[in-house]
Amino acid sequence: MEKIKQNAIVKMIGFNRCVLLLVLVLMYVIFSLLVPGFAGMARIMSILNYVYFLGFLSLGVTFVIATGGIDFSIGPVMFCCGLISGYSMLNKGVPAPLALLLSILIGLIFGTVNGYLVAYWTVPPFIVSMASMNIAKGVAAVYTKTQSVSWPLSTDPVYGWIRNLVSFNGFPVGLVIFLIAAAICLIVLNNTKAGRYILCLGSNREAVRLSGVDTKKWEMLAYMICGLLVGIAAIFFVSAYTTVQPGYGDQYNNEAIAGCVMGGTSMVGGLASIGGTVIGVFIISLLQEGILALGFAKDVQLIVTGLIVIVVVYLDVMARRRKN
Amino acid sequence: MGDTILVMEDIDKTFPGVHALDHVHFDVKKGEVHALMGENGAGKSTLMKVLTGIYTKDSGSITYEGKEVEFHNTREAQDAGIVIVHQELNMVGDLTVAQNIFIGREFMKGFRIDDKKMIEESMKLFDELKIEIDPRAKMSDLTVGKQQMCEIAKAISHQAKVIIFDEPSAALTEKEIEDLFVIIRDLREKNLGIVYISHRMDEIKVITDRVTVMRDGGYVGTLITKDCTKEDIINMMVGRVIYEEPKTQSAVPKDAPVVLKVEHLNAGRMVKDVSFELKKGEILGFSGLMGAGRTETARALFGADPKTSGDIYVNGEKVTINSPQDAVKHGIGYLSEDRKRYGIVVQKTVTENSTLASMEDYMSGLFINKGKEKKVTEKYIDELKTKTPSPDQLVVNLSGGNQQKVVIAKWLVRNCDILIFDEPTRGIDVGAKNEIYKLMNRLASEGKSIIMISSEMTEILRMSDRIVVMCEGEKTGELDISEATQELIMDKATRNIS
Numbered sequence: 001m002e003k004i005k006q007n008a009i010v011k012m013i014g015f016n017r018c019v020l021l022l023v024l025v026l027m028y029v030i031f032s033l034l035v036p037g038f039a040g041m042a043r044i045m046s047i048l049n050y051v052y053f054l055g056f057l058s059l060g061v062t063f064v065i066a067t068g069g070i071d072f073s074i075g076p077v078m079f080c081c082g083l084i085s086g087y088s089m090l091n092k093g094v095p096a097p098l099a100l101l102l103s104i105l106i107g108l109i110f111g112t113v114n115g116y117l118v119a120y121w122t123v124p125p126f127i128v129s130m131a132s133m134n135i136a137k138g139v140a141a142v143y144t145k146t147q148s149v150s151w152p153l154s155t156d157p158v159y160g161w162i163r164n165l166v167s168f169n170g171f172p173v174g175l176v177i178f179l180i181a182a183a184i185c186l187i188v189l190n191n192t193k194a195g196r197y198i199l200c201l202g203s204n205r206e207a208v209r210l211s212g213v214d215t216k217k218w219e220m221l222a223y224m225i226c227g228l229l230v231g232i233a234a235i236f237f238v239s240a241y242t243t244v245q246p247g248y249g250d251q252y253n254n255e256a257i258a259g260c261v262m263g264g265t266s267m268v269g270g271l272a273s274i275g276g277t278v279i280g281v282f283i284i285s286l287l288q289e290g291i292l293a294l295g296f297a298k299d300v301q302l303i304v305t306g307l308i309v310i311v312v313v314y315l316d317v318m319a320r321r322r323k324n
Numbered sequence: 325m326g327d328t329i330l331v332m333e334d335i336d337k338t339f340p341g342v343h344a345l346d347h348v349h350f351d352v353k354k355g356e357v358h359a360l361m362g363e364n365g366a367g368k369s370t371l372m373k374v375l376t377g378i379y380t381k382d383s384g385s386i387t388y389e390g391k392e393v394e395f396h397n398t399r400e401a402q403d404a405g406i407v408i409v410h411q412e413l414n415m416v417g418d419l420t421v422a423q424n425i426f427i428g429r430e431f432m433k434g435f436r437i438d439d440k441k442m443i444e445e446s447m448k449l450f451d452e453l454k455i456e457i458d459p460r461a462k463m464s465d466l467t468v469g470k471q472q473m474c475e476i477a478k479a480i481s482h483q484a485k486v487i488i489f490d491e492p493s494a495a496l497t498e499k500e501i502e503d504l505f506v507i508i509r510d511l512r513e514k515n516l517g518i519v520y521i522s523h524r525m526d527e528i529k530v531i532t533d534r535v536t537v538m539r540d541g542g543y544v545g546t547l548i549t550k551d552c553t554k555e556d557i558i559n560m561m562v563g564r565v566i567y568e569e570p571k572t573q574s575a576v577p578k579d580a581p582v583v584l585k586v587e588h589l590n591a592g593r594m595v596k597d598v599s600f601e602l603k604k605g606e607i608l609g610f611s612g613l614m615g616a617g618r619t620e621t622a623r624a625l626f627g628a629d630p631k632t633s634g635d636i637y638v639n640g641e642k643v644t645i646n647s648p649q650d651a652v653k654h655g656i657g658y659l660s661e662d663r664k665r666y667g668i669v670v671q672k673t674v675t676e677n678s679t680l681a682s683m684e685d686y687m688s689g690l691f692i693n694k695g696k697e698k699k700v701t702e703k704y705i706d707e708l709k710t711k712t713p714s715p716d717q718l719v720v721n722l723s724g725g726n727q728q729k730v731v732i733a734k735w736l737v738r739n740c741d742i743l744i745f746d747e748p749t750r751g752i753d754v755g756a757k758n759e760i761y762k763l764m765n766r767l768a769s770e771g772k773s774i775i776m777i778s779s780e781m782t783e784i785l786r787m788s789d790r791i792v793v794m795c796e797g798e799k800t801g802e803l804d805i806s807e808a809t810q811e812l813i814m815d816k817a818t819r820n821i822s
Binding site for chain 1: 694
C-alpha cells in the first residue's frame, strides 16, 4: 500500500484520485458485463454527452463549495439559459452566436446576483440559491410562455453548426473544450490570487478578513465563475439533448454536487480538487447511463444520486472528525 | 480533609506535534481545595478536559469514588457529579438566571415548562449559598461576577461531588473574589472536592490546602500549601526556563516619535473614550480584567469591528480605518487572542499562511510566484525558529507556539510597523513562550512598535515599557514601567467596579 502511494505517477495524480479512476474503470467493466452491448463507441459518445454539460456545472459549483457555500440553482439556471437563448434565437431572430453569448451572460448574471447577496448581504447561500432557483424557473417560463424550446438539429442549414461544439464528424469536440476549461479552472484555483483567497476564506473566513483581504469581493467572484460556467453548460446541454422544458433542471444540482464532492472537494469549504471533480463527473455520467441501460426507470437515477451525495458527504465529515 | 474521591493516574495524551500530557498524576480528597498550577500551556486545562470527557486519554486511569471511570462527554461527568465552572462562562444571555441553571433538564408541567418551579428551586440554591441574585433576571444583565455565582449554583444543583474552578478570578474584582472564597470555603465544609486552577499566587496561599504543579505537560509535584512558600511554587512552575530579564525602566528614548495616536475611540458598549499614544520601538502593555474592553479596543482600532467615533493618527497623519484592509494598508498588523479562529487558516500550509496578507508582492502577472513565496517563508521559518518539517506543512499539524510564529511571520512578511499582540502567549508551551518574548523585544529594538494585551500580570510587568490599564471599557490609568507594581495595576483595573 505504502509503495503504491510513493509511486511517482500516483503521487502526481494524487492517491484519492487514483482510487476514483479505478472505481470509474471498474464500473465500466461491471456495466459492460451486466448489459450486453454496453461496451462500444456509441455508448461512450452517449456518456460523453452527459459529461459535457454536467462537467461545466460541476466545475462551477466546485468554486462555490470551496468557499464553504452551496448553489442549488445551477440546474434550473442552466435550463433558464437554454430556454431564453433558444427562444430568442428561434422566435425573435437573435443570431445564433449572440444567442450563445446570451446564454453565458444569463448564467453570469445569476451567479453575480447570488454572489452579491451571499457576500455583501450575508444571506445564507442555501436560501439565496433556493430562491434564485425558483426565480430562474419563473423567468424562463414567463419569457417562453411556458413552451418548451427545441434547439435545431445538426441537419438544420442555419443553426446546425452549433452541434459541432459537441462532436464534429464523430470527433468529440466537446471533450476537448471541457478538458481545456478544466485545465483553466485548475490554474485559476491553484495558481492565482483569486483561487488562493477562495480556498483560504472557505477554510477560515475571519482569519483571511483580519489579514486585510477583501473577502466579500473574492467570495462573490466564486459565484460569478460558477454562473459563467453554468451558462456554458447550457450550450452543451441543448447541443446534446435538443429540448429544454421550463420548470425543470433540479436533478442536475444533485448530480453536479455529487461529482464535485466525490472528487474530494469538501462541503465545509477550503479544500477543492478540479481533477477530482472531472473524474467524479465521469463516474456520475457513467452511472446515469448504466442505470438506464440496466432497464431501470429514470427515477432510479434520482434515488441513486441522492444516496451518493449523502454517503460521500458523510465520508467527508467522518474523515474530518478523525483528523481532529 | 477526608478520603480520596478522585485519582488520575499516569494520564497521557498526545496531539499532533505536542505531547500535551506526559504521564500526569493528580488526586482530589473530600473536603479539600486543591490548586492545579502551571504556566499557560502547562497542561492544566487539558488534564481537566480529559477528566470530564472532552478529550479521550491515550493511556492512564481515572478512579472516581473507588471505581475506574471513563466519561465520554461533559454530560456523563456531570451526571456522575464532576462539574467544571469555566473561565469563559457558558450561559445563554437572553434566558433568565433560573432558565440557565436548569437548562437541559427543565421542570415540566405536562407539555409546558414550569418556570415557577425553576424559580423556586433557584431561590433555594441561592439561599443555600447565601447569594443574592434574582432568578428572574436576564443573564446578560448580571455582572461577570454574578454570572459566575450562577455557574456555581448550577454546578451544585447537579449534586456535584467534585467542582473544578478554571481560573475563576480572571474576571472578578477583589470584592467578588472574597465572596467567591466564602462560597468555596462553605463547599469545602460540605465535604466536596474542589479543584482550583489559577495563576494568582496570593489566592493559592489563601484558599487552597494542597498544590499540584504541572510544567510542559508533565507532573512536577504536589505540596501542602501551608508548608511551602510562593517561591517554592514558582520554581516548580518555571523550572529550567530562564525568562527574559524583566524591564525596570523603559527602553524607549524620551524623544522617540509617536507612530500611532488614538483619540477618543468609542466602539460598541465595551470601548468608551479611549485615548493613547504608541511610540516607535515601544512595547505598550494593555492590562485589565477579563472583559475590560482591551480586545474590543484593539479590534476597533484595527477595523475588525465598527467604531462609533474617534480619530486615529499613524505617523502624525490622520487616517481612516474602517476595515482590516485599511489598517493593513497603514502598516498595522493584528495577532488575535484566538489564534485558531482569527489567526491562522488551519487547513492551509505554512507558506499560504505566511503570505496571506501580502499576496500582491508575490505575483508574476496573473499568477502566484510560488518560488518567491517559498523563499520568503523559509526566511521567516529560519528567523523565528519555527519548528516545521517544511514550508508545505499544513499549519494544523504545528504546535500552538509555532502556529503563533506563523501568524507573526504573516505580519513581518507584510512589513507592518505597528503590531497588536493580543494575548500572544495564550495556550502555548513554556519554552515557546520565552521565544515569543525574545522575539517581541527584538522586534521592538529593530524599531517596530508593539501593543501587547495580556491578562498575565507577570507578562505585563516583564515586557512593557509603558502600561495602559483598562476597566469596563475605559482607560483608567497609564503607568511607566519604572513606577508600575502589581498592586497599582490591580487598583486601577478595578477602579470602576464597586
